[in-house]
Structure formats: C-alpha cells, structure tokens
Amino acid sequence: MTIADIARRxxxxxATVSKVLNGRPDVSARTRLVVQEAxxxxxxxxxxxxxxxxxxxxxxxDFDSPWAIELVRGAAAAAQAEGLTVAFxxxxxxDERRIWFDHITSRGTRGIMLLLSKLTExxxxxxxxxxxxFVVIDPTAEPGPEVSSVGATxxxxxxxxxxxxxxxxxxxxxxxxxxxxxxxxxxxLDGYRSxxxxxxxxxxxxxxxxxxFRMKAGYDQAQVLxxxxxxxxxxxxxxxxxxxxxxxxxxxxxxxxxxxxSVVGFDDIPLAEWSTPSLTTVRQPLIEMAAVxxxxxxxxxxxxxxxxxxxxxxxxxxxxxxxxPPG
Amino acid sequence: MTIADIARRxxxxxATVSKVLNGRPDVSARTRLVVQEAxxxxxxxxxxxxxxxxxxxxxxxDFDSPWAIELVRGAAAAAQAEGLTVAFxxxxxxDERRIWFDHITSRGTRGIMLLLSKLTExxxxxxxxxxxxFVVIDPTAEPGPEVSSVGATxxxxxxxxxxxxxxxxxxxxxxxxxxxxxxxxxxxLDGYRSxxxxxxxxxxxxxxxxxxFRMKAGYDQAQVLxxxxxxxxxxxxxxxxxxxxxxxxxxxxxxxxxxxxSVVGFDDIPLAEWSTPSLTTVRQPLIEMAAVxxxxxxxxxxxxxxxxxxxxxxxxxxxxxxxxPPG
DNA sequence: GGGTCTGGGCGAAACGTTTCGCTATAGTCG
DNA sequence: CGACTATAGCGAAACGTTTCGCCCAGACCC
Numbered sequence: 001m002t003i004a005d006i007a008r009r010x011x012x013x014x015a016t017v018s019k020v021l022n023g024r025p026d027v028s029a030r031t032r033l034v035v036q037e038a039x040x041x042x043x044x045x046x047x048x049x050x051x052x053x054x055x056x057x058x059x060x061x062d063f064d065s066p067w068a069i070e071l072v073r074g075a076a077a078a079a080q081a082e083g084l085t086v087a088f089x090x091x092x093x094x095d096e097r098r099i100w101f102d103h104i105t106s107r108g109t110r111g112i113m114l115l116l117s118k119l120t121e122x123x124x125x126x127x128x129x130x131x132x133x134f135v136v137i138d139p140t141a142e143p144g145p146e147v148s149s150v151g152a153t154x155x156x157x158x159x160x161x162x163x164x165x166x167x168x169x170x171x172x173x174x175x176x177x178x179x180x181x182x183x184x185x186x187x188x189l190d191g192y193r194s195x196x197x198x199x200x201x202x203x204x205x206x207x208x209x210x211x212x213f214r215m216k217a218g219y220d221q222a223q224v225l226x227x228x229x230x231x232x233x234x235x236x237x238x239x240x241x242x243x244x245x246x247x248x249x250x251x252x253x254x255x256x257x258x259x260x261x262s263v264v265g266f267d268d269i270p271l272a273e274w275s276t277p278s279l280t281t282v283r284q285p286l287i288e289m290a291a292v293x294x295x296x297x298x299x300x301x302x303x304x305x306x307x308x309x310x311x312x313x314x315x316x317x318x319x320x321x322x323x324x325p326p327g
Numbered sequence: 328m329t330i331a332d333i334a335r336r337x338x339x340x341x342a343t344v345s346k347v348l349n350g351r352p353d354v355s356a357r358t359r360l361v362v363q364e365a366x367x368x369x370x371x372x373x374x375x376x377x378x379x380x381x382x383x384x385x386x387x388x389d390f391d392s393p394w395a396i397e398l399v400r401g402a403a404a405a406a407q408a409e410g411l412t413v414a415f416x417x418x419x420x421x422d423e424r425r426i427w428f429d430h431i432t433s434r435g436t437r438g439i440m441l442l443l444s445k446l447t448e449x450x451x452x453x454x455x456x457x458x459x460x461f462v463v464i465d466p467t468a469e470p471g472p473e474v475s476s477v478g479a480t481x482x483x484x485x486x487x488x489x490x491x492x493x494x495x496x497x498x499x500x501x502x503x504x505x506x507x508x509x510x511x512x513x514x515x516l517d518g519y520r521s522x523x524x525x526x527x528x529x530x531x532x533x534x535x536x537x538x539x540f541r542m543k544a545g546y547d548q549a550q551v552l553x554x555x556x557x558x559x560x561x562x563x564x565x566x567x568x569x570x571x572x573x574x575x576x577x578x579x580x581x582x583x584x585x586x587x588x589s590v591v592g593f594d595d596i597p598l599a600e601w602s603t604p605s606l607t608t609v610r611q612p613l614i615e616m617a618a619v620x621x622x623x624x625x626x627x628x629x630x631x632x633x634x635x636x637x638x639x640x641x642x643x644x645x646x647x648x649x650x651x652p653p654g
Numbered sequence: 655g656g657g658t659c660t661g662g663g664c665g666a667a668a669c670g671t672t673t674c675g676c677t678a679t680a681g682t683c684g
Numbered sequence: 685c686g687a688c689t690a691t692a693g694c695g696a697a698a699c700g701t702t703t704c705g706c707c708c709a710g711a712c713c714c
C-alpha cells in the first residue's frame with residue numbers, strides 16, 4: 001500500500017497525496033477530503049514507521065508555574081528513555097490556536113501532550129486522520145470518552161487536605177480554588193465540601209473564593225478572607241503557588257503560620273519543602289503523571305483503537321510546618 | 328550540484344552520500360571521509376535550504392533551577408516569533424555525552440543552545456562540519472574565541488550587591504558562591520572582592536564558602552557561616568535559590584531577616600519577589616539573554632564566518648526587603 | 655468584450671531517503 | 685585449517701518529498 005496506490009484510487013497524483021499527508025497548504029479543501037477518505041478506506045500506513053520524527057510535543061498555556069515545569073521535566077525524562085526529545089510550545093494569551101497547531105503538524109510529531117489545554121473539534125479530527133495521538137493532563141472540561149487524559153485523584157486530595165485540618169481542630173476553613181472551569185479545581189473543592197460534611201460542619205459560601213493558581217491570586221484572596229467577620233483559622237489553597245501567596249499575605253497581616261493560621265497547598269512542588277514555613281500540601285506525582293502520559297502517547301501511536309484512556313494517579317498528603325491546631 | 332554528482336565524484340552511490348549527510352551509522356570512517364571531502368570540494372548544498380528542521384535545541388545539566396526555566400521560556404518565546412520550536416534535553420548526571428549529541432544531530436536542528444554546559448572538541452568539529460551553530464550561556468571555562476556565548480555582567484553584579492551591603496553599614500559580609508568552575512561564579516566573587524577593596528575592607532577567607540546554586544547548599548553553608556566566631560551580618564548568595572536556602576537557615580537559627588541578617592541573591596527569579604521576606608537580588612535579564620542567544624544562532628546559521636560573539640547583558644540591583652542596616 | 659494579471663491548485667520530474675539484500679571480511683568452533 | 689556464522693559496508697530499487705511550471709478561474713483594466 002503505497003502513496004501511488006492511494007493516488008490511483010483517488011484519481012490524483014502521488015505528489016498531492018504526499019502534500020495532504022504532510023499538511024501542506026497548497027491543496028484545496030475538497031481534494032484534501034477526497035484523499036483523506038481514500039487513505040482511511042485503504043488503511044494506508046507509512047512504510048518504515050521509523051520515519052516518525054522523534055519528538056513529543058508539550059503544549060501549555062503560559063502559566064509559568066512550577067507545576068508545568070515538573071510535568072515537562074517528567075516528560076523529558078520519560079521521552080529520553082525512549083530516545084525521544086520533548087519539544088515545547090507555550091501558548092500566550094491571544095494566540096491564534098491555528099498557528100501552533102499547523103506548526104506542529106507540519107513539522108511532524110509523535111504525539112501531543114496538552115497541559116490544561118483543549119483542542120477544537122476540527123483539530124481532533126485532523127489529528128485522528130493523521131493517526132497522531134494526544135493526551136490531556138488535567139483536562140478543562142469533561143473530555144469525551146475517546147480522549148485520553150491523565151490526572152491525579154483531586155477529589156481525594158481535597159478530602160485529605162480538609163480532613164487533616166478538621167482533625168487538627170479547625171472549624172472555619174477558607175478555600176482559594178483554582179480557575180473554576182478546570183475539572184481539577186472543582187474536584188478539589190468537592191473533596192473539601194465532602195470532608196466538611198463528614199465532619200458535620202456547615203459549608204459556608206463566604207469562605208470559598210476562586211483564584212487562578214498564581215501567587216498574586218493567593219495573596220489577594222487571602223487578604224479578603226482575613227477581612228471576613230470571623231476570620232478562618234485555616235486556608236486550603238488550590239495549589240502550592242497560591243498557598244505561597246497566602247503565606248505572604250499572612251506575614252503582611254501580622255499572622256503567624258501555623259500558630260494563627262494553618263495553610264495547606266496542593267501539588268508539592270519542590271519549593272514547598274523550602275518555603276518558610278515549609279508547606280503542608282497534597283502531593284501530586286507530577287513526574288509519574290508525565291511518564292504515564294508519554295506511555296499513553298507511544299502505546300496509542302501504533303494501534304488504531306480510538307478509545308481513550310483515563311488514568312488517575314494517587315495523591316498523598318504531606319504534612320510539614322504550615323499546619324497546626326488553631327491557636 | 329546534486330547528491331548524484333557527489334556520488335560520481337567519489338565513486339560511490341547516492342545512497343551512501345545521503346547516509347553520510349545524515350550521520351547514519353552504516354558508513355565506514357574512510358568512506359565517510361572521502362564523501363565529506365567531495366562534498367566540501369564541490370561546495371555541495373542541499374537544494375531547498377528550507378529543509379532545516381524548525382527546531383532549536385536547548386541542552387542543560389539537570390539542575391532543575393528556575394534560572395534554567397526562565398531561559399527556556401525566553402528561548403521559546405523568541406523561537407516562536409521566528410516560527411521555530413524549542414526542543415529541550417536535560418542531561419542527567421551520568422549521561423554519556425554522545426547519546427544526546429547523536430540524537431540531536433541525527434534528527435537535525437537549527438542550532439544548539441547550551442546552558443552551563445560544554446562541548447567536546449570532537450563535537451565542536453562535527454557541528455562545524457555540518458554548519459550547525461551553537462551558543463553557550465554562562466560558559467564554564469573561558470571559551471575559545473570562535474565560540475559564541477551570552478552572559479550577564481556578573482562582575483558588576485557582584486560589585487553592586489556588595490556595595491549595597493557596604494553602604495548599608497555591613498562590615499562582615501559572607502559569600503556563598505556557585506560552583507567554582509563556572510565563570511559566572513568567579514566573576515561574581517571577584518566583584519565582591521573588588522567592592523570590599525574599594526571600601527577599604529579586608530577580604531576574609533573564612534567568610535567565603537562555595538555552593539552549587541541549590542537551596543540545600545545555601546542552607547548548609549549558611550549554617551556554617553552562622554557558626555563562625557564573629558557571625559557575618561550579611562550574606563551574598565551566588566544565586567536566588569541558595570539565597571532562599573539562607574533565608575530558611577536564618578529562620579531555623581532564630582535570626583530575623585533583615586534585622587539580624589541581610590541577604591542578597593542573584594538572578595531575580597520570579598520567586599524572589601514572593602519569598603518571605605522578599606529578596607534583594609541582582610537581576611539578570613534572563614528572557615532577553617535567551618532571545619539574544621536565539622538571534623545569534625539564527626544569524627550565524629547562514630553565514631560561514633566562524634568568529635564567535637560574546638554578549639554580556641547588564642545586571643541590575645533590585646532592592647527589596649531582605650537587606651537593611653546591621654542591627 | 656477582450657486582454658492582462660494574479661494566485662490557487664495540481665502534477666511531472668528531479669531529488670533525497672530508506673529498505674533490503676548482497677558481499678567481503680572478521681570471528682568462532684571443531 | 686577449513687567450515688560456518690556474524691557483521692559491517694555498500695548499492696539498487698522502491699518510496700516519499702519538493703520544486704517548478706502549467707493551467708485555469710477570477711479580478712481588473714481599457
């Protein structure tokens with residue numbers, strides 16, 4: 001089954017078929033469609049499958065967070081073990097999505113790993129037609145069943161963090177979530193809610209604020225919480241970065257952590273161990289998550305089954321210095 | 328001038344010539360040489376020069392520091408503006424250098440950006456033969472004149488940091504340097520020395536310790552300094568990461584920063600602004616440095632001149648909360 | 655309406671790359 | 685020392701990719 005066969009089937013030249021396969025621009029939409037049908041119909045595969053470029057693409061929104069860094073590092077390590085390199089694309093705010101996508105597909109890749117990002121329906125289709133796998137880490141919305149994704153047990157993590165605070169004796173526990181549209185933010189919040197329920201504590205809307213996973217948000221929202229009539233004695237931050245913002249806000253407000261305020265983060269970035277005070281947090285195995293994602297990409301690279309896989313790795317509460325019984 | 332011509336000239340097949348051009352392993356050393364001579368003799372160039380893969384490679388030792396991250400981000404941004412992608416390779420400790428090098432060269436790249444790393448003589452030759460440019464950021468040793476490199480004004484930075492402390496009234500100023508083999512570490516230390524001299528202060532060997540740019544080293548060495556007969560009233564850390572280690576050590580030793588101890592870092596990583604207390608530091612324009620490096624790669628990609636460029640961008644003292652007059 | 659220009663879309667042919675098998679040489683065993 | 689095996693090195697041919705020019709449709713001008 002060669003390119004020439006496809007060309008004959010579809011009444012076009014081998015050159016044109018090649019262009020479609022490589023996402024070249026000088027093919028009309030109609031022709032492209034005809035070729036793609038012929039490709040699928042004939043079950044075409046490149047001959048030596050070794051031609052696939054030894055690249056794995058990691059794409060993320062410009063959040064320059066340690067969280068992303070850890071994932072990239074994990075991906076790089078896993079890729080290197082397979083003789084692959086990680087190429088990475090940071091999407092800045094206003095970026096037209098087409099740009100990076102065209103870029104990656106025209107250059108070729110072994111698979112695409114999306115951090116917190118989403119593909120358009122069109123893009124999904126194009127990838128499927130070319131047999132390029134992709135996997136989402138911490139998907140934004142509930143992804144379809146045919147989309148592979150990797151995450152952590154966010155709900156359990158939120159539960160564990162809150163339970164820890166409750167067991168220390170805290171009754172008023174503030175929350176600063178991540179962006180509400182993210183699945184992981186919502187799961188963590190639900191874990192919090194569930195822990196309160198189990199403990200027989202009321203859920204108070206006034207104590208729940210949303211942030212964006214950055215330090216500044218943690219800082220600002222912590223100040224809001226400090227201004228509440230009855231100040232919470234503990235804060236569960238959506239991630240470590242905002243938890244660090246909370247620590248900072250506490251210091252500026254003259255509150256001692258953990259004596260006057262307990263703080264729990266989420267992620268366990270390397271910094272959490274070195275902040276002052278060191279941060280109690282819910283550890284996500286980011287390195288492993290990236291490794292799993294790479295494995296999914298490589299596995300699904302060969303096979304045609306379009307059934308997605310959903311993997312959730314376990315989280316782990318790491319107790320350090322930022323939590324204590326309320327003063 | 329095609330591959331076939333070269334083949335005829337050297338009495339070999341086009342296939343073999345192609346293999347040489349692509350660094351394939353199944354060519355004997357002699358044959359490879361013959362072909363390379365023929366290539367040079369005939370002045371061969373690939374036809375469409377557009378085939379150069381749209382990749383820039385960033386290679387660094389596994390230091391997982393925010394410093395490297397900033398540079399990678401800068402490189403990614405600059406590359407994206409040119410329609411290129413950044414591929415990145417983290418060298419772990421025991422890595423055989425050949426591995427990554429063969430990998431990158433066989434896959435192809437537009438240029439290589441080395442962070443704190445070094446190439447062997449052989450590798451330099453191989454890159455030159457293939458016309459692949461490279462640039463070093465913060466070179467380890469004095470690089471030859473034909474090597475391009477980008478850095479910051481480390482000496483001035485060290486000078487400015489120390490001068491700042493001296494002007495605040497500090498007389499005993501400890502230093503925790505980076506790895507001594509790095510040019511930038513030594514330059515910063517010399518700046519420190521020079522500032523002391525200008526101020527008429529004696530240089531005391533007991534106050535100079537070396538670290539490795541990580542938090543733990545900052546922490547450990549700070550404890551050593553605290554144990555000195557006359558404890559220093561200020562510490563100049565080789566980079567922000569070790570400065571954070573110092574902050575932590577100070578807290579564990581019951582010293583208040585900046586009342587009992589002033590701390591200055593180097594780099595101005597994003598975190599410096601958010602640490603508690605926020606860190607006075609010498610800012611390196613990392614993003615710009617990476618952008619300059621990318622520009623050098625692309626500029627020298629076309630031309631044959633093998634003369635290296637050395638660029639040093641200006642550093643800048645950023646005064647925050649971690650420095651004050653000695654108590 | 656006819657001429658001219660422009661650009662998108664396609665294919666022929668030139669080109670580079672890869673696979674696969676052949677050959678010669680080195681290494682191994684009895 | 686001969687037979688057998690393994691391996692490195694190379695080339696023919698199959699294959700995919702790219703360039704370049706042709707064709708044609710639409711826009712524009714006169």
